[in-house]
Amino acid sequence: MAxxxxxxxRLAFSTGIDVLLHQIYKDREKGLIQLVDVVExxxxxxxxxxxxxxxxxxxxxxxxxxxxYMNRLIDELDxxxxxxxxxxxxxxxxxxxxxxxxxxxxxxxxxIPWIILMDPTSACNLHCTGCWAAEYGHKLxxxxxxxxxxVTQGKELxxxxxxxxxxxxLVRKADILKLCKKHHDCxxxxxxxxxxxxxxxxxxxxxxxxxxxxxxxxxxxxVNDMRRGQGVFGRVMKAMDILKAxxxxxxxxxxxxxxxxxxxxxxxxxxxxxxKGVRFSWYFHLMxxxxxxxxxxxxxxxxxxxxxHRLREVRANEGGKLLYTMDFQNDGEFVGGCIAGGxxxxxxxxxxxxxxxxxxHYSGANIHEKSVLECLQQPLFQAYRDRQPFNKNQLRPCxxxxxxxxxxxxVKESGAHSTDLEKPESAEHLCSKCVDYAKNWKPVADKLWSxxxxxxxxxxxxxxxxxxxxxxxxxxxx
Numbered sequence: 001m002a003x004x005x006x007x008x009x010r011l012a013f014s015t016g017i018d019v020l021l022h023q024i025y026k027d028r029e030k031g032l033i034q035l036v037d038v039v040e041x042x043x044x045x046x047x048x049x050x051x052x053x054x055x056x057x058x059x060x061x062x063x064x065x066x067x068x069y070m071n072r073l074i075d076e077l078d079x080x081x082x083x084x085x086x087x088x089x090x091x092x093x094x095x096x097x098x099x100x101x102x103x104x105x106x107x108x109x110x111x112i113p114w115i116i117l118m119d120p121t122s123a124c125n126l127h128c129t130g131c132w133a134a135e136y137g138h139k140l141x142x143x144x145x146x147x148x149x150x151v152t153q154g155k156e157l158x159x160x161x162x163x164x165x166x167x168x169x170l171v172r173k174a175d176i177l178k179l180c181k182k183h184h185d186c187x188x189x190x191x192x193x194x195x196x197x198x199x200x201x202x203x204x205x206x207x208x209x210x211x212x213x214x215x216x217x218x219x220x221x222x223v224n225d226m227r228r229g230q231g232v233f234g235r236v237m238k239a240m241d242i243l244k245a246x247x248x249x250x251x252x253x254x255x256x257x258x259x260x261x262x263x264x265x266x267x268x269x270x271x272x273x274x275x276k277g278v279r280f281s282w283y284f285h286l287m288x289x290x291x292x293x294x295x296x297x298x299x300x301x302x303x304x305x306x307x308x309h310r311l312r313e314v315r316a317n318e319g320g321k322l323l324y325t326m327d328f329q330n331d332g333e334f335v336g337g338c339i340a341g342g343x344x345x346x347x348x349x350x351x352x353x354x355x356x357x358x359x360x361h362y363s364g365a366n367i368h369e370k371s372v373l374e375c376l377q378q379p380l381f382q383a384y385r386d387r388q389p390f391n392k393n394q395l396r397p398c399x400x401x402x403x404x405x406x407x408x409x410x411v412k413e414s415g416a417h418s419t420d421l422e423k424p425e426s427a428e429h430l431c432s433k434c435v436d437y438a439k440n441w442k443p444v445a446d447k448l449w450s451x452x453x454x455x456x457x458x459x460x461x462x463x464x465x466x467x468x469x470x471x472x473x474x475x476x477x478x
Contacts, residue, residue, distance in 0.1 A: 017038075116162050123166070161188075215240065258298060279323070283311065290420060340357035359400070363417065378416075
């Protein structure tokens with residue numbers, strides 16, 4: 001009965017989107033207001049009354065930045081891509097999925113995520129400096145049956161959004177498209193170097209409509225190609241042109257370091273992205289993961305404070321860019337701190353290990369031996385759930401980077417093992433590289449937190465837990 005009701009609701013929402021898109025192409029402002037009305041009807045209190053009011057204000061003000069942003073989406077995205085994004089990302093993930101996830105969390109007494117991130121393969125056509133995935137070689141793969149099983153089991157828990165990384169996930173582009181077609185009610189997203197995107201593939205993506213991309217980029221050609229290889233920047237620019245021409249939805253994934261931070265936040269770089277059709281940029285702080293990591297490339301406290309302010313300028317309503325940006329280290333306040341360990345997402349590597357985070361290579365469960373639910377119930381993930389958020393100052397969200405002793409304690413208590421298949425790294429060794437960083441960032445983070453009017457996120461899960469003296473004072477061997 002529940003399945004029938006859901007199918008009926010999806011059909012009604014789909015029909016409504018068809019009508020709305022027709023209206024939007026005919027009368028932009030009227031159609032956008034009607035879209036808000038439809039979302040409010042189905043989503044209810046998923047968004048607050050203030051948010052619905054704000055959406056309506058934006059869509060009746062042609063001079064507003066986000067009105068102009070929406071106009072570009074509507075004008076430049078293929079109608080099928082736009083429809084499937086609304087249907088799967090809004091209806092399935094945000095509305096239907098969120099409700100089911102909340103019920104599943106209570107039922108199974110564990111974290112249930114909104115997103116599952118998977119590595120279809122460890123293979124990659126590039127060998128980028130500092131990428132641990134490249135060290136794994138080309139032998140590890142999740143079969144199509146593995147991927148399909150994860151998605152099938154995830155949907156039962158309420159998960160309708162799946163991301164791929166690697167390796168280079170588009171080495172497996174045929175299986176990814178096959179998965180998109182079978183699970184047409186899910187939204188899929190691939191983190192890719194972009195070099196395997198061609199017209200034939202982009203047209204297939206346009207047809208399925210439920211696959212989008214984050215293309216890795218670390219600056220202009222000189223900086224980008226120094227890490228990724230000669231000519232890669234030019235191939236990425238060509239891939240963006242192809243995706244834009246086919247009306248596909250894509251953005252960029254940017255790892256910022258001590259050396260490239262100013263470049264990737266410059267007006268010149270951001271304007272180039274917008275011109276190429278980039279809709280969003282995810283910014284990731286360099287993490288010192290792996291035995292051969294280079295901690296000296298991590299941004300200084302002064303640089304991190306700079307990007308904290310700079311990206312808020314970029315996405316500001318007044319004077320900002322027509323680009324949505326998010327910094328996964330400095331925007332913790334908007335998601336209640338750390339989102340890993342299954343709280344909002346978890347990672348499955350190409351060996352099948354269920355890890356709390358793409359940067360935290362420890363696990364006590366593997367999808368070849370356990371179901372998705374059993375992986376979410378593993379002791380390490382339960383330790384994450386019981387301790388999140390790891391810091392009330394959500395500019396210090398991570399149990400590794402800003403609270404290094406906490407990760408050491410959780411790995412030790414849960415019995416999790418290293419999943420690094422090249423050179424296993426102990427949590428003590430990993431976190432020793434973050435001790436000085438955490439110490440130096442703390443006063444800056446505390447200053448920023450005390451000065452700003454920060455969003456009070458409703459997620460709160462302190463269970464009278466306090467870090468042990470051991471975890472607070474960890475000075476692991478270097």
